Amino acid sequence: MSNINSQLMENPDRAFELAFFINPKFKDVVDHYQFVWATSNELQFKNIYNRQTLHVPYDSDLLKWIAQAPKNLSLSGSKVSFWNGEKQLKLFFKLQEE
Secondary structure, X not given: OOOEOHXXXXXXXXXXXXXXXXXXXXHHHHHHEEEEEEEOOEXXXXXXOOOOEEEEEOOHHHHHHHHOOOOOEEEEEEEEEEEOOEEEEEEEEEEOOO
């Protein structure tokens, strides 16, 4: 399968970090899930109790852009909102002292 994200498949901790960033409420139930799969645009976690799969979509281009941000900036959060009827993703960066 060509759209497997091998970096996330080899590093489940990074997949969990990404899921926490995308959906901060996931931290509240993380003990109920195990990481099973990562594609170029989706993470999948399996609930260990009911075996249902949680799908967490993400944008790989956005992650590349964030990775190229200046070193004194770190992503501290995000928020989905609407403005003039359009869905928007707002990103918040922390400016670190040098």
